[in-house]
Amino acid sequence: MHKATCFFMVFFGNSMIETIRRKIEECCSEQGWPQTAFTVERPRDRAFGHVSTNIALTLSKELKRAPREIAEELIRHLQGKIPDLSAIDTAGPGFINFTFSPAYFQAFITRIRKSRADFQRELRGKDRKVQVEFVSANPTGPLTIGHGRQAVLGDSIARILEWHGYSVTREYYFNDAGRQMRMLGLSVLARYRQLLGEKADIPEGGYEGEYIFDIARDFRRQFGDSVSAEPLSPFIDFAAQQIFGTIRDSLQRLGIRHDVYYNEKDLYSSGKIEAVLKELEEAGFLYREGGATWFRASQFGAEKDRVLVKNTGEPTYRLPDIAYHKEKIRRGFDLIIDIFGADHHATYPDVKAALEALGYATGHIRVLLHQFVTLTRDGEKIKMSTRKANFVTLDELIDLAGADVVRYFYLMRSMDSHLNFDIALAQKQSDENPVFYLQYAHARMCNILVHSKEKHIDSYEAADLALLQEPEVLALIEIMIEFKEIMELCHSTLEPMYLTNYLYRLATAFHKFYTVHRVVTEDVALSKARLQLVDAVKTILANGMYILGISAPEKM
């Protein structure tokens, strides 16, 4: 590729940072200076220019010269080689700071308005299939606030991937067999008998929530008063179906829908459990002890071996997990993302070890663990448990705060940190919540555009963008340009939080601009230029809010 072509692509492909980096590298090699690791980045403080590099600092050791001296020499060589620059200077211990000219920023307005929803969109995931598994709660009770975090996180991660062009399958894996479901059935049975006036107790380890009563009542309405305790399956099936309905409804309220509900039972009925067990057996990774079947996990780094089949003949959860992941791999996804709560952190290594023992590649599986949600009420922690009745459900939370607020709250923090949800705060959040701050910014933008029409500025397509000069305007555009970088970060870390924080900054920059500068005025030329600006910000804000799954109202 010709140098000129390459330069064109890099520069107009947005990354001024890359251009500067390349020019510095060229200069250094012309000087015969050694290659060294250095950064080219946006400094925190605007006083240090728009982009800053530490190259002189990192070179100083190898060249045995003062960093400032190197910086000044480098600046002399860089003069005139980078377009749209208004200044290059050195400061502090020897940083080189680059300041861009307004023209650089102005050019972005046109680009944003041209590409709209596709602005800075890079289809890294084009022709790539990704599966995101999340929520995966067993149908034993309504979704809790903890599930809510995973639900919103998973859906936004899916949206981030979709934005990058991936073809995404949202998947929900659930277990509708086994001990927990039996406890559910017994719990419903007990309530059913109580409804019939009989004496019956919830079994040890059963579910005591109020919702079990509701299910028993519905069950009685549908099947009458003479259903016998054996077999238990009608109770289990009915309860599971009811609960699943409420789970789907809760997710739906948050705008979340799964493409595939994968049922653990299918792993049994299709013989996949047997098959993977046989595979492990034949490979020599299993042995029997105490009537149970063990997997030699310690050969793969685990501190001890694990039971796959209990001495009762019933598999532990690990075995279906292994079979399920083998199935995920078989289905041919390019990327497999598992989202689990922190309590699952010990289980994945076993699954991975088993898959690797069988020779399956697991490099494309990414496990994301999110920390717990702590619920507080008036500063006091509330312990959550599905079995006992003392938990707040996701539905109750949505009732309290609304879907947009709930989604935003869940996406405000990195998944590595605990999320503190103060119920009292959530309730009074109605008018001081950050989500409204974003939505208000969007509504303001829409309102300005409507207002301009009323003022008979029908079209602002032809505008002189060179009129966009003020510091508040340039600061705003600078943040708009950052969008690409933020999306890259979201893609590599799968942390929607970066986008949440970014949009907040974008809204702040807009509100500040709005307060200082009036958009629609008697000065028609200036008005048109500013209308283009507003239109461009609105595009980016709306794109970002869509990815977070938060509505962007036109009026508030």
Added chain:
RNA sequence: GCCCCGAUAGCUCAAUUGGAUAGAGCAACGGUCUUCUAAACCGUAGGCUACAGGUUCGAUUCCUGUUCGGGGUACCA
């Protein structure tokens, strides 16, 4: 014991993966609407980044140890 997360302003959290003077929002105090939405903006105050070492020109960020919280370490899921 071992493993995984966390510890930053009174509270809840940031700090774009090692940069220059650590920033926001709440809460407190003061200011700004005859003009596109004041759900906004501006200002004041608030810090030994849990503690002790180490690496580096440079550490909230990386390493080691300690303390305190949360979660694991099941023939529960």
